[in-house]
Amino acid sequence: MNRLPVVFGSFLKWLWPGRRQHGGVLLLFFNAFTGACTFGSTPLRCLFGVMLAGVLSTGCGFAQPMQDDSTQILQHGELLFRRHCNACHSVHREVVGPMLASVTKKRSHAWLIRFISNSEQVIASGDAYARHLSDAYNNQVMPTFSMLSQQDIASILAYIEHESLVQVDETPVHDRITVKSDSSILRGRVLFRDQCSSCHFIHYEGRYAPALGSVSKRLPREWLIPFIQNSQKVVRSGDEYAEALFERYHRRVMVPMNFLTENDITDILNYIAYSSTSMVETVAPEERAHGPGVVTNTAADGEVPDQETRPTFSLQTTSWMLITLFVALTIIAVIGTAFAIKMLRSLWRKD
Ligand code: HEC
Numbered sequence: 001m002n003r004l005p006v007v008f009g010s011f012l013k014w015l016w017p018g019r020r021q022h023g024g025v026l027l028l029f030f031n032a033f034t035g036a037c038t039f040g041s042t043p044l045r046c047l048f049g050v051m052l053a054g055v056l057s058t059g060c061g062f063a064q065p066m067q068d069d070s071t072q073i074l075q076h077g078e079l080l081f082r083r084h085c086n087a088c089h090s091v092h093r094e095v096v097g098p099m100l101a102s103v104t105k106k107r108s109h110a111w112l113i114r115f116i117s118n119s120e121q122v123i124a125s126g127d128a129y130a131r132h133l134s135d136a137y138n139n140q141v142m143p144t145f146s147m148l149s150q151q152d153i154a155s156i157l158a159y160i161e162h163e164s165l166v167q168v169d170e171t172p173v174h175d176r177i178t179v180k181s182d183s184s185i186l187r188g189r190v191l192f193r194d195q196c197s198s199c200h201f202i203h204y205e206g207r208y209a210p211a212l213g214s215v216s217k218r219l220p221r222e223w224l225i226p227f228i229q230n231s232q233k234v235v236r237s238g239d240e241y242a243e244a245l246f247e248r249y250h251r252r253v254m255v256p257m258n259f260l261t262e263n264d265i266t267d268i269l270n271y272i273a274y275s276s277t278s279m280v281e282t283v284a285p286e287e288r289a290h291g292p293g294v295v296t297n298t299a300a301d302g303e304v305p306d307q308e309t310r311p312t313f314s315l316q317t318t319s320w321m322l323i324t325l326f327v328a329l330t331i332i333a334v335i336g337t338a339f340a341i342k343m344l345r346s347l348w349r350k351d
Pocket residue numbers: 080081084085086087088089096097098100103107112115116119133134135137139140141142143145156218
């Protein structure tokens with residue numbers, strides 16, 4: 001009896017692979033059928049029918065794969081990324097093409113799908129952003145990926161989005177600069193640390209703001225300087241890119257820094273460009289200050305207090321546990337009531 005629910009659930013999955021909702025509909029019919037069969041028969045048989053239907057229903061939940069869909073999508077995306085993109089891209093570093101951390105928030109989903117399936121077509125269509133990118137990367141051509149379906153690309157993007165939040169150790173990059181550096185990069189490093197590092201990382205996405213790797217190549221200088229001095233002014237001026245970015249970052253405001261001169265910003269951008277191409281190591285999960293994921297208690301200045309990471313319970317597991325508990329309690333209540341009625345009846349008869 002113990003294995004029965006799981007076996008039944010697995011049978012449904014076999015019958016309709018990947019169609020959970022159909023399994024649910026079938027179960028509904030099955031329950032209705034059991035109810036109809038037992039209707040009018042003895043109370044004990046009726047009770048047994050209800051119990052069986054309840055137990056089998058919960059079985060459908062237990063037979064769900066341990067990995068839910070999102071894990072499968074991420075794995076599929078990682079595999080495709082390693083196969084097709086690794087030669088030129090990394091999420092955490094600029095290689096041949098730009099660093100891809102936070103790109104899923106910087107560009108719209110539809111644009112990314114179009115660009116990844118056929119970048120040349122997008123560039124040829126006159127898209128200003130794509131044209132600038134292509135110029136900045138010396139007209140290097142990214143191959144077309146017509147063999148990848150939209151779903152494949154969506155999986156790759158899900159993987160990039162997830163990987164963007166994985167913390168990497170940026171300190172060796174900072175340390176190396178003091179040894180081998182030109183003074184602009186060094187000055188930029190100090191300015192970045194003082195003015196930007198409370199919100200931004202270069203190699204991965206902070207909880208508050210996008211990763212900045214490759215930014216000096218991805219966006220034109222004429223856009224970057226006014227944006228860094230006063231991003232809200234650019235957003236309000238109706239700049240499409242700035243507006244969309246502001247919305248995707250939940251309208252979090254980047255503090256205006258009008259005191260930074262053009263030279264200061266050039267230094268910062270030189271430092272970012274230098275750092276973007278440097279090797280970085282991912283930090284082991286147990287040493288990360290915070291797990292990637294939702295922003296919970298970000299202070300006004302964007303600082304995130306250190307937090308313990310706890311294993312996450314999927315909603316599905318929890319809901320099925322509750323359903324099982326509910327069914328078990330119902331069964332106990334029904335049996336208890338039946339038993340009590342029987343006892344009362346026998347007492348009544350004795351009198
Ligand atoms: C042969 C090298 C190469 C390969 C392979 C490659 N790319 Fe690119 N990618 C580039 C270059 C270079 C650019 C810069 C734009 C340009 O020149 O077209 C770029 C740009 C991009 C951009 C735009 C980044 C931005 O900041 O807007 C995305 C997104 C992207 N690539 C994703 C991918 C994905 C996903 C794959 C794998 C399916 C891939 N690329 C494979 C070279 C490559």
